[in-house]
Amino acid sequence: MRKNEYAIVDIETTGGNASGSRITEICIIIHDGIKVIDRWETLVNPQKEIPLPIFALTGINNGMVAGAPIFDDIAEKVLELLEGRIFVAHNVNFDHSFVKHELEHAGLKWTTRKLCTVRAARKVRPGLPSYSLGNLCRTLDIPLTRAHRAGGDADATAILLSRLLLWDEAGEIAKMIKRNSHDQNLPPNLPQSEFEQLPEKPGVYYFYNQVGKVVYVGKAKNIKKRVAQHFSGHKITSQRQNFMRDIHSISHEICGTEFMALLLECCEIRKLWPLHNRALKKFEPKFGLYHYQARSGYKYLGIGKLAKGQTCVEHFFSLHQGVNLLLSLAGEFGIDHRFCHYGTLDAGEFIIKKDTADLPDVKQHNAKVEEALDYLADSRLSFGIVDKGRSGEEHSCIWVENGHFYGMGYMPSDVGITEAIELKDYVTPYHSNRYIMQLITGYAEKYPGRVLRAEVPVEE
Numbered sequence: 050m051r052k053n054e055y056a057i058v059d060i061e062t063t064g065g066n067a068s069g070s071r072i073t074e075i076c077i078i079i080h081d082g083i084k085v086i087d088r089w090e091t092l093v094n095p096q097k098e099i100p101l102p103i104f105a106l107t108g109i110n111n112g113m114v115a116g117a118p119i120f121d122d123i124a125e126k127v128l129e130l131l132e133g134r135i136f137v138a139h140n141v142n143f144d145h146s147f148v149k150h151e152l153e154h155a156g157l158k159w160t161t162r163k164l165c166t167v168r169a170a171r172k173v174r175p176g177l178p179s180y181s182l183g184n185l186c187r188t189l190d191i192p193l194t195r196a197h198r199a200g201g202d203a204d205a206t207a208i209l210l211s212r213l214l215l216w217d218e219a220g221e222i223a224k225m226i227k228r229n230s231h232d233q234n235l236p237p238n239l240p241q242s243e244f245e246q247l248p249e250k251p252g253v254y255y256f257y258n259q260v261g262k263v264v265y266v267g268k269a270k271n272i273k274k275r276v277a278q279h280f281s282g283h284k285i286t287s288q289r290q291n292f293m294r295d296i297h298s299i300s301h302e303i304c305g306t307e308f309m310a311l312l313l314e315c316c317e318i319r320k321l322w323p324l325h326n327r328a329l330k331k332f333e334p335k336f337g338l339y340h341y342q343a344r345s346g347y348k349y350l351g352i353g354k355l356a357k358g359q360t361c362v363e364h365f366f367s368l369h370q371g372v373n374l375l376l377s378l379a380g381e382f383g384i385d386h387r388f389c390h391y392g393t394l395d396a397g398e399f400i401i402k403k404d405t406a407d408l409p410d411v412k413q414h415n416a417k418v419e420e421a422l423d424y425l426a427d428s429r430l431s432f433g434i435v436d437k438g439r440s441g442e443e444h445s446c447i448w449v450e451n452g453h454f455y456g457m458g459y460m461p462s463d464v465g466i467t468e469a470i471e472l473k474d475y476v477t478p479y480h481s482n483r484y485i486m487q488l489i490t491g492y493a494e495k496y497p498g499r500v501l502r503a504e505v506p507v508e509e
Contacts, residue, residue, distance in 0.1 A: 053082040055164065056134040057210060058144050059203035061107045063095050066287035067150040071095035072120055073109050075148075076199035077130045078207045080137075082214060085207055089130060090200045092117035107197045124155035131161060135226055139182045139206050140237045141165035143290065162226050166209055167237040172221040173213045180238070185209060234280045236296040243299045247273040250439075251307045253314050256325070257298040264295050265325040268314035270307045292325050305438040305445035305459065308492055312447070312457055315488070316479045334483045336371045337361030340422065346411045348418040350375060351390030362425060364483045382421040385409050428452070431503040433472035434493060438462065446472045449489060454481035469501035 057078040064070030072093045079087035092109070094117045104110050120127075127148065138144035141163045152159050167180050177188055182202060186193040191208045195201025214222060225232045232241055238259070247254070252272045256265040269275030276299065304310040318326050337355050340362060342348045352371035355361070365371040372391045379389050385408075408414075429452025436445045438459050448455045456476035466472065493500045 054134045055080040055082070055137045055210060056131045057137045057203055057207045058131075058148065059138060059199045059206060060144050060147055061103075061109055061197070061199050062147060063097060063099050063103055064287075066290050067146040069287070070147075071097055072147055072151055073099060073103075073107070073114055074199040075123075075127070076203035077127065078203050079130065079134065080207055080210060084211070087130075089126070090203075091123060093123065094119045109198075120151045121155045124152055124157055128152060128157050128159060131159065134161070135164050136161045137164045137166060137206065137210060139166045139202070139209075140294075141167075141233060142237070142293065146290070162228060163233040164210075164222065164226050165233055165237055166206055166213065168232060168235070168241070169213050169217075169222055169225060170209065171240065172225070173217045173219075182206065182209075234277075236280065236293040238294070238297045239299065244273075244276065247276055247299065247301060248303060249273045250303050251305070251310050252301055252303040253310050253317060254299060254301045255317075256296045256323075257300070258295045258324075259297045261298070263317075263321045263323050265292070265323050266314055266317045266321060268304075268307070268310035270310075272301050272303075295325070303439050305443070306436050308436070308488075309445050309447075309457060311488065312454075312479075312485060315482075315485050319480065319482065334364035334366055336365040336368050338363040338365070338371055338375060340418065342415075346415075347388055347408075348415045349388050349390065350378070350384065350418060350421070352392070353390075362422065366483065378421045378424075382417045382424070384417050384421060385414060388414065388418070426451075431470070432493065433469045433501040434489070434496075434499050435466075435472070435501060436496075436499055446475050447489065448472045448476045449486070452486070454479065454485045454489060466501065469503045472501065 059076050060072050061074040062070045073095050074092050076090040092114050094114045099111050170180050186205050193205040249271045251270050253268050254272050255263050258264045339353050340350050431450045434447040438444045443459045444462050446460050447457045456478040458476040460475035
């Protein structure tokens with residue numbers, strides 16, 4: 050290892066992620082901690098078309114790189130310049146991901162310590178209006194010629210590094226480049242202080258973009274550990290790079306248990322609909338059980354697609370779930386299948402069967418339908434779940450009313466509960482959905498000792 054030597058790197062590429070794009074230009078500047086001691090720059094043939102938006106940004110076109118070496122031809126030279134030196138770049142994880150991917154593609158193994166000049170500038174010169182390279186150069190009076198070209202940006206980054214090393218009286222950069230430092234894994238725009246203050250407790254965490262909008266909500270048994278896992282991966286997809294680039298701030302809310310955190314996460318995603326949350330968005334019911342009375346006087350039951358503002362008896366995530374329930378109800382209560390529809394009609398739309406032979410008595414038939422609907426209503430229980438709180442002075446509590454999630458919250462541990470419905474006074478109301486109720490029902494079945502059931506039905 051060459052002590053205190055830095056390889057300052059800037060690249061231009063055909064796109065925004067290393068897995069699907071290639072390098073078109075690279076510049077490597079060697080810095081000994083005081084001054085520049087070597088410099089190397091070349092165009093690179095990416096072996097693919099350069100998109101017009103990239104050409105408009107960099108000025109590099111297909112003709113310019115046609116006679117340039119492909120990366121495999123310069124891989125040994127790149128490795129020679131990088132080996133044993135600290136890899137430096139403005140938003141280091143972007144450049145590092147491309148170079149590492151290209152070297153691996155050429156069959157070369159390489160590991161290094163990294164230094165991000167965005168993060169270093171935030172630590173050494175806090176409070177500046179912007180930490181983009183162009184704005185830093187304007188604020189700090191650093192010459193920047195040939196912006197968005199590898200050589201021009203690398204030259205400016207080298208001057209920036211020289212000044213940061215000179216100004217760094219607190220030794221922040223030395224801390225950042227230690228091998229056990231997690232600093233370089235953090236998103237470039239996220240202050241390390243916000244990560245460090247995260248608790249190692251169950252709860253929910255929120256990632257915010259530059260304008261303070263929530264772009265991701267997550268839950269964890271250990272908030273700090275889970276957040277760190279987001280930043281420690283080595284994926285090089287555009288989705289991950291956009292995700293990391295979007296994170297400018299973090300907040301959190303401690304919960305009593307991981308299950309409370311899971312419920313809060315579900316509610317917050319449904320309310321905020323963050324850009325980068327994808328997994329839970331698919332857990333939205335798409336079908337419903339409907340009932341209506343035709344002009345003939347007969348009552349019908351049917352499974353149909355949900356529509357906004359349409360009320361239904363039950364919600365389902367799949368047509369299969371709805372059909373199974375309707376089949377079960379028809380069999381148990383003896384409902385004529387001609388008055389049940391098992392298709393995928395739009396909400397509220399049903400087909401009257403043309404087969405009218407031997408129809409049942411209207412009153413008897415309708416009584417069976419009402420009996421089935423009453424059975425569904427009676428099966429919607431009211432109960433509470435009491436569990437660990439955020440401290441020894443409280444318990445967490447969840448309240449389900451008539452089969453629907455009503456809310457959750459915390460109550461003092463010295464409060465005596467005589468009836469389950471008293472828990473309702475300590476919860477914050479949230480919107481219910483079928484997925485949340487599936488979670489709660491499963492949890493109640495797994496931990497029956499934590500459940501308090503209402504003795505009588507709760508009035509709406």
